Amino acid sequence: MKVHFIAIGGSAMHNLAIALHKKGFQITGSDDVVFEPSATRLAKYGLLPAEQGWYPEKLSTDLDAVVLGMHARIDNPELLKAQELGLKIYSYPExxxxxxxxxxxxxxxxxxxxxxxxxxxxxxxxxxxxxxxxxxxxxxxxxxxxxxxxxxxxxxxxxxxxxxxxxxxxxxxxxxxxxxxxxxxxxxxxxxxxxxxxxxxxxxxxxxxxxxxxxxxxxxxxxxxxxxxxxxxxxxxxxxxxxxxxxxxxxxxxxxxxxxxxxxxxxxxxxxxxxxxxxxxxxxxxxxxxxxxxxxxSTFKGAARRLELLGNNSHVNVYKDFAHSPSKLIATIQAVKAQFPNRKLLACMELHTFSSLNADFLHEYAGTMDEADTAVVFIDQKTFEQKKMQPYGAAEVKAAFERDDLVFFNQPASLLTLFDDLDAVDYSVLLMSSGNFGGLDLNILTQNILKKYFDK
Structure with missing residues (x-):
């Protein structure tokens, strides 16, 4: 079987490509950008495209199937060529x-x-x-x-x-x-x-x-x-x-x-x-x-980024979690508070997805961080630009979360400053995002928290 992937670098797409390769299929693919870890994984199996971009000439009538990723647009040159040739086009769930x-x-x-x-x-x-x-x-x-x-x-x-x-x-x-x-x-x-x-x-x-x-x-x-x-x-x-x-x-x-x-x-x-x-x-x-x-x-240690322990000492546990929607925030914050009831909780979340950043949806977050002793919300200013959305600031976020003491920032470096200024022991720190906090290395941040500010 010969299968071509349009937008092969996607999280599910590249894994499906590798799975079919292991099954003996002949796999080709294209993408305009391939991030890590997709690039390294595809390269390991010889599936990483030699050049980034779209190449309609890769499409021919001897293909058994074309798998179309969500990252591609409806005017994608390879998709148009596949349609012109009458090839069978599948989404990856199909x-x-x-x-x-x-x-x-x-x-x-x-x-x-x-x-x-x-x-x-x-x-x-x-x-x-x-x-x-x-x-x-x-x-x-x-x-x-x-x-x-x-x-x-x-x-x-x-x-x-x-x-x-x-x-x-x-x-x-x-x-x-x-x-x-x-x-x-x-x-x-x-x-x-x-x-x-x-x-x-x-x-x-x-x-x-x-x-x-x-x-x-x-x-x-x-x-x-x-x-x-x-x-x-x-x-x-x-x-x-x-x-x-x-x-x-x-x-x-x-x-x-x-x-x-x-x-x-x-x-x-x-x-x-x-x-x-x-x-x-x-x-x-x-x-x-x-x-x-x-x-x-009892031996299950959790999925990646789901209440994942980044580090701890006798005074603090630092977790990261994929939570970003209102219901997930409530569940994750309640979980940490119930597990460590004698510790204060600093909960920091990043508004990153289209839904969470949408001004009309923002009020859905009302009360979601009430159980945190210190509530922090981060929006990377660049995210508004990338998603072509109208930016807003601290006043709108505080009103939506219904919490006047909420700490808001829109620059990654401000998170480092936040922990520099915090002098406390017996804390749980919860970092929640479906993004990456503007590219901050959370492992380094965790080590700094443990070493400098909490290990009394």
């Missing part, structure tokens, strides 16, 4: 389905927790010696790539609700046709695509309809919006809600209590306990007992 239509498909959806739930399932299936393929949105310890395609009978897919490609405006998770599905919750996101909350909810209603007849849906009963969407659905599928398991927190460690045993966890927070229960239900479909599941999950 092609994932094409490669897995004979497998049992597990699809993890929801506004939050998708990557973590998927990662937990993969961790447990691997520990249990099961054979499976996967698509996950983060690099995981013990897994070479974010996509695997083989002859395994099962595939576990992180089901994103964002659009499939520039010419396919369907949400990705509509295309997978799950046999087993999870929905973790619904909280409005992607305002640029789904302009109203009801329009956003509708995508989850449609997803439920795509589950195969006789299939199973596990959903969080703690989310009332999701619960109503599920209960109002009349699909011929099995539906089972999940909730928090019995647990306790002792000396900064969370334990799940089951059948007279205590299972210590490397992750924490009620949102992660819910994630664990979703993963447990799925793994139960593959003959993994509850005792075995909790034993395996």
């Amino acid at each position: 092609y994932i389905y094409e490669q897995s239509k004979d497998k049992l498909r597990v699809v993890i959806g929801g506004s939050h927790g998708k990557t973590t739930i998927t990662s937990m399932i993969l961790h447990v299936l691997q520990a249990a010696g099961k054979e499976f393929d996967y698509l996950v949105g983060a690099q995981l310890a013990g897994f070479d790539t974010m996509v695997k395609l083989s002859d395994a009978p099962i595939i576990v897919i992180e089901g994103d609700e964002y659009l499939s490609s520039p010419i396919d405006r369907r949400p990705k998770f509509h295309l997978y046709k799950a046999n087993i599905a999870v929905l973790s919750g619904i909280a409005w996101d992607h305002i640029n695509v789904f302009p109203t909350f009801d329009n956003y909810i509708e995508q989850f209603r449609i997803f439920i309809k795509t589950i195969m007849v006789g299939g199973s849906l596990f959903y969080s009963e703690t989310d009332e919006v999701l619960k109503q969407a599920v209960l109002n659905d009349d699909s011929e599928i099995n539906k089972l809600g999940y909730a928090l398991p019995p647990y306790q927190i002792t000396d900064g460690i969370t334990y799940i209590e089951y059948n007279g045993k205590s299972y210590p966890l490397n992750v924490f927070g009620q949102h992660n306990l819910l994630n664990i229960e979703a993963a447990r239900y799925v793994c139960g479909m593959f003959d993994i007992t509850t005792d075995a599941f909790y034993q395996y999950i």
Whole structure:
């Protein structure tokens, strides 16, 4: 099979290209820019384009398929050439389905927790010696790539609700046709695509309809919006809600209590306990007992950038997290406060995505950082320019978050100054962003915090 990738440097795209290469496919690709780590990974397998840019001459009638990435535009020269030649053009979720239509498909959806739930399932299936393929949105310890395609009978897919490609405006998770599905919750996101909350909810209603007849849906009963969407659905599928398991927190460690045993966890927070229960239900479909599941999950150390511990000493823990939407901020801040109740919390978040920066959406953040002792919001001034959005400043952000003492800055160097001026011990520091804080090296920042300001 010969497959060409338009916008091969994307996170999912380059991983799919590598997975198909390992399967013996002949892979070519193009992109106008390839960032790390995509460039190094593609180069390792001889798949990195020799030159950046678009080259229609790469397209010919001997190609079996063209996979179109979201980064490409509808007037992309290679896309136009593929259309002219009448080639079969897939979005990457379409092609994932094409490669897995004979497998049992597990699809993890929801506004939050998708990557973590998927990662937990993969961790447990691997520990249990099961054979499976996967698509996950983060690099995981013990897994070479974010996509695997083989002859395994099962595939576990992180089901994103964002659009499939520039010419396919369907949400990705509509295309997978799950046999087993999870929905973790619904909280409005992607305002640029789904302009109203009801329009956003509708995508989850449609997803439920795509589950195969006789299939199973596990959903969080703690989310009332999701619960109503599920209960109002009349699909011929099995539906089972999940909730928090019995647990306790002792000396900064969370334990799940089951059948007279205590299972210590490397992750924490009620949102992660819910994630664990979703993963447990799925793994139960593959003959993994509850005792075995909790034993395996006790060694799960989390997905990259999900409450990831950057460093700690006797006075401070520093975490980074992917949280950026209102619901994720609330869950992550509550998790850290509950885990370390005797410490103050400095929570710093970056407004980075189109939705989060949208002035009409900003009020959705009201009260989201109330539990933090010190609340900090960062917007890289360059992001407004890159996204061609009207900039705003501290007054608008403080009003939206409904917090007068909120600290606002728009230059990366200001974050360094913030910690220079802070003189405190017994703190938790939480750095939350789907971006990179204007290019700051958070590992160096963490070492400076530990060494200079908190190690009394």
